Amino acid sequence: MFRVVFAELRKLRRPTLVLGTLGAALFFSALITSFLFLLIDDPGGNGDRGRRIGREVLTLASGSVTGFASVGGLLGLIALCVFAAQTAQEYTYGTLRNLLVRQSGRLRILGGKLIANTIFAIFMVLFSAIISIGLSVALAPGAKVPTDLWFTSDGWSSIIHTVINVFIAVVGFGVIGMALGILLRSPISSISVGVLWILIIENLLGAVKESALRWLPGSQLNTIAEGGSETISYTHAMQVGGAYVIGISIIAAVLFSRRDVAN
Amino acid sequence: MSNLAISVRDLSKKYGERMAVSHINFDVPLGTVCGFVGPNGSGKTTTMRMLLGLISHTGGNGEVLDASIDEPEKYLSRVGAMIEGPAFYPALTGAENLRVLATLGGFPQERVQTLLNQVGLGDRAKSKYKTYSLGMKQRLGIAAALLPNPKLLMLDEPTNGLDPEGIQEVRALLRQLADNGTTVFVSSHLLSELEIISDYLVMLRKGEVVFAGKIEELLLAQQHVIITKGQNQADLEKLVSIATGLGHTATIRNNEVHVQASADFAATLNRAAFDAGITLAQLSPQVPNLEETFFEMTGDK
Numbered sequence: 001m002f003r004v005v006f007a008e009l010r011k012l013r014r015p016t017l018v019l020g021t022l023g024a025a026l027f028f029s030a031l032i033t034s035f036l037f038l039l040i041d042d043p044g045g046n047g048d049r050g051r052r053i054g055r056e057v058l059t060l061a062s063g064s065v066t067g068f069a070s071v072g073g074l075l076g077l078i079a080l081c082v083f084a085a086q087t088a089q090e091y092t093y094g095t096l097r098n099l100l101v102r103q104s105g106r107l108r109i110l111g112g113k114l115i116a117n118t119i120f121a122i123f124m125v126l127f128s129a130i131i132s133i134g135l136s137v138a139l140a141p142g143a144k145v146p147t148d149l150w151f152t153s154d155g156w157s158s159i160i161h162t163v164i165n166v167f168i169a170v171v172g173f174g175v176i177g178m179a180l181g182i183l184l185r186s187p188i189s190s191i192s193v194g195v196l197w198i199l200i201i202e203n204l205l206g207a208v209k210e211s212a213l214r215w216l217p218g219s220q221l222n223t224i225a226e227g228g229s230e231t232i233s234y235t236h237a238m239q240v241g242g243a244y245v246i247g248i249s250i251i252a253a254v255l256f257s258r259r260d261v262a263n
Numbered sequence: 264m265s266n267l268a269i270s271v272r273d274l275s276k277k278y279g280e281r282m283a284v285s286h287i288n289f290d291v292p293l294g295t296v297c298g299f300v301g302p303n304g305s306g307k308t309t310t311m312r313m314l315l316g317l318i319s320h321t322g323g324n325g326e327v328l329d330a331s332i333d334e335p336e337k338y339l340s341r342v343g344a345m346i347e348g349p350a351f352y353p354a355l356t357g358a359e360n361l362r363v364l365a366t367l368g369g370f371p372q373e374r375v376q377t378l379l380n381q382v383g384l385g386d387r388a389k390s391k392y393k394t395y396s397l398g399m400k401q402r403l404g405i406a407a408a409l410l411p412n413p414k415l416l417m418l419d420e421p422t423n424g425l426d427p428e429g430i431q432e433v434r435a436l437l438r439q440l441a442d443n444g445t446t447v448f449v450s451s452h453l454l455s456e457l458e459i460i461s462d463y464l465v466m467l468r469k470g471e472v473v474f475a476g477k478i479e480e481l482l483l484a485q486q487h488v489i490i491t492k493g494q495n496q497a498d499l500e501k502l503v504s505i506a507t508g509l510g511h512t513a514t515i516r517n518n519e520v521h522v523q524a525s526a527d528f529a530a531t532l533n534r535a536a537f538d539a540g541i542t543l544a545q546l547s548p549q550v551p552n553l554e555e556t557f558f559e560m561t562g563d564k
Contacts, residue, residue: 007367014354094350097317098407101344102368104316104335260318 004103004112005119012086012120021082025124028074029131033067037139058145061154065162068132072166072225073218075128076173077198083117083174084190087181097261106257114178118171125167133159162227165234169225172245173198176217179252217244265329268293268415268446269314273323276309282470283309286323289465289475291448293414296441298457298478299450300557301467307450310467311346311417315339328415340368343413345421349404353393357384357403360392361410370410378406383432397424405433416440418449422456434460458553466557481556488549489522489529493541505535519545526550 012018036053039046047053048070058066090096103109140147149155180190198218206213213219214232220241228234269291276284284306291297301307312318314327316335330337351360361375379388382402387395395403401424408416416437422430430453437447438460451457457464464481466474474481491502499515506513506522509531513522522532526548536543 003367003369007363010359010363010366011352011355014359016354089352093352094347095352097312097315097346098350098364099367100317101315101339101342101346102364102410104339260312262312262318 001108001112001115004109005116007099008086008113008116009119012116017082021078021120021124022127024078025075025128026131028078029068029071029128030135032071032074033132033135034139036067036070037136037143037145040143040145055143055145058140058143059149061149061152062158062162063140063145063147064133064136064150064155065129065159067136068129068166069162069226071128071132072169073222075125075166076170076218076221076225077195078124079117079121079170079174080177080180080194080198081191082120082177084177084181084194085187086117087113087178088185088187088190091181091185092187100261107253110253110256114175117174117178121170121174122167125163125170129159129163129166165227166225168238169221169241172221172224172241173218175245175249179248182252182256215240217241220244265326266293267291267326267329268295269297269325269327269448271310271314271323271325274310274313274320274325275322276306276313276318277321284313284320285470287467287470287472289472291446291463291465293446294441294444295462296437296447296449296460297463297465298454298461299448299465299467300452300454300457300553301450305467306470307467308347308419309470311344311419311448311450314417315342315344315346317346338415340411341414342417343408343411343415344417345404345408346417346419348420348423349400349407351392351400351403351407354391356389356391357395357399358388360403361407364407365410368411370412374410374412378409379403381409381436382406383429398426398429401425402429405436413445415446415448418447420451421449422451422453430456454554454557455552464553478553482550482553487523487525489524489526489532489546490519490549491522491532491536491546492519492544493536494544498536498541501539501541502532502536505539505541506532509535 036046040055044050045052053066057063090099099109100106137147177190177194180194184190184193202216202218205216206219214236219232220237223229223232223237224234224241228237267290271287271289273286273288274284275282275286287310299307309318313320314325314332316332316339320332325332328338328341358375358379361378362372365372365375376385376388379385382405384399384402384406387399392403401421405418405421408418422433425433434456437449441447458478461478463476464474464478465472492499493502499518499520502520503513503515506520511522511524511528513520529546529548533543533546
């Protein structure tokens, strides 16, 4: 298993992938966090879907990671794309047969890939957290948001909890991406289907019937990243989101271990 | 421990209603070069995939290096393979691609540069795979197959895209590997190349084995031909009746008479033609080569 992890990390550390992923994480982290503070008095809202997040919320001990928690869903989409591409490319390049000749344990290959991609995701989440929290600290005085409580023991606890929640959500999105990569065997198809579902279809379903969001996978993972929401509790999101992730993982693992490698 | 690198018994693969490989049987002795030939779609790659555990078999069984093909983990660390052309990550360099496989297989990283030098890619090791020519990709594929210092090497069309010099180099490399004890199981459309380097041959047609054994046995079993013609066009018919009169089958093809007979008959035919007043312009006994034999046995002209 370790050999698979190290082999996968060799592929993941190529500069274009690392810089591209961190660039996207930087962009989303900076954008969402900046909006949060720069648009604090804007009547159109400064949060997700026009939500207003006032000074009274940002002043709390969790204020430093309010922006970062909102970035979680977008980091999840990046992870979905990376995990899906890294898995599906083995089929399109035909490299899966090389991997299986060198390591015939298919579940070991899959497990190693997941661990390596998860390590990659950890770096992305930590990088995003540093950017978002750093930017929050820099923008808070201009937005007249006191930061006295941000780095108290409660503040650090919030930071750690939020980083863990975002990380769980990101890995959840990544696993879905990986499963789509195995099911569809094409990076473009798996990324398209994943992004289309998360960004468009779930939102459309939510607009038609808001209660549907309580049962859709993307919505649960977003809620986990935010540590719970007004309409979906953290526990519910963990249970439903976890069920989706475990279910799709089992289907993908069975398919990966049994399907003929004929290309 | 047997002296067989590959042993296949009644091995079959069925896709839906179509039998891609049907009850094939053959053995490949250790330390030999075994050619694996057949027309496109005859089941060569499917067979190789089954031997490597990439696809399941639907019937029969097989052994590779004394382990069942149902347990590929028992022998794959001693097998090198390149199936259906080279396949690597375009954004990685040649050396990085090999390092990924070396890490995965637990092979020493030092072997990467040694092998790149061996296949003539030492100076392009740091170039990205996507910049390689077809021949260079093929060489990298061979280097990857050699990573485990294999006891058995399975190569599918290893000379595709190589120039004549490259083909010669691959031929020499395979022979050298066999001489050092590696069993080489190689499929190729270049039958003349296989004829030179192979000791054994497995020939497939429509998913079935039409020949498996020593290559010389195959060639010796083929009908020898003497090709002859006289100085004049009118002599062709006479030569046919002379050969037929002496008990051999003869036909006219491309203004030549093809007589089915061994080389010994050439002197008798020459004398008979002289007695009949025919001056021969050509008299050449032909030993059938692998290509002709292949076409004859597979009916794939």
